[in-house]
Amino acid sequence: MTSKRVLIIDDDKMMVTLMTSLLRKEGLQVIAAFDGMSGTMMAQKQRPDLILLDMQMPAGGGEAVWKRLAASAHTSTIPVVYVTATSTPGFAAEAEAQGAAGVIKKPFEPEHFAERVMDFFKRATGQMDAIIE
Numbered sequence: 304m305t306s307k308r309v310l311i312i313d314d315d316k317m318m319v320t321l322m323t324s325l326l327r328k329e330g331l332q333v334i335a336a337f338d339g340m341s342g343t344m345m346a347q348k349q350r351p352d353l354i355l356l357d358m359q360m361p362a363g364g365g366e367a368v369w370k371r372l373a374a375s376a377h378t379s380t381i382p383v384v385y386v387t388a389t390s391t392p393g394f395a396a397e398a399e400a401q402g403a404a405g406v407i408k409k410p411f412e413p414e415h416f417a418e419r420v421m422d423f424f425k426r427a428t429g430q431m432d433a434i435i436e
Contacts, residue, residue: 307424308332310349312368313344313357313386321413322355323385327416339368347377353404354378354425358387373402382427384420386411 309331313319329341334349335344339360346354354372358365365385370404372378382404388396395406404423407416 306330307334307353308351309347309353309420310342310346310351310356311335311355311386312337312339312360312365313355314338314360315357318357318386322416325413325417326420328425329421331417337340340365342369343368343375343378345362346372346381347375350377350423351381353427354381354383355386355407355420356383358385358389367378369401369403381410382423384423 309326311319311333313322313338319335319337321348326333334345334346334351340355342354345399356365356368360368361428365387369383372381372383383402384404385406387397387406388409390408395408396408399400407419411419431436
C-alpha cells in the first residue's frame with residue numbers, strides 16, 4: 304500500500320520543515336514548494352492526495368494559487384487545506400464555501416497537526432462529516 308502524498312506550498316522554509324517532519328512521522332510522503340508558481344506546477348505534475356496551502360505568500364499569495372488549482376482539470380479535485388494566520392471572523396466558513404477542504408490556523412499546536420491533516424484525508428474520502436476548524 305502506498306502512503307498518501309501531501310504537497311505543502313508555503314514560503315516559510317522553517318514552517319515547511321516543521322510540517323514535513325510532523326507528517327513524515329505519520330508515514331505520509333511530503334513534497335514541498337516555496338512559492339505559488341512552483342507549487343501549482345508541482346501539483347499538476349505530482350498530483351498529491353492533499354495540498355496544504357499558505358494563504359499569505361508574496362507574488363499573488365495563496366488565493367491566486369487556489370484559483371489556478373481550481374481551474375485546472377488536473378488539480379481541481381485535489382482537496383486543499385488553507386494553512387494561514389488569517390483570523391478574520393468567518394474565514395474558515397468562507398474558505399469552505401469557496402471549496403477549500405478546511406483551514407488550519409497558524410500558529411498550530413505541533414502535537415495535533417498531523418492528526419488534523421489525517422482528519423482532512425478522512426473527510427475528503429467521506430469517512431468523516433464533521434467540519435474541522
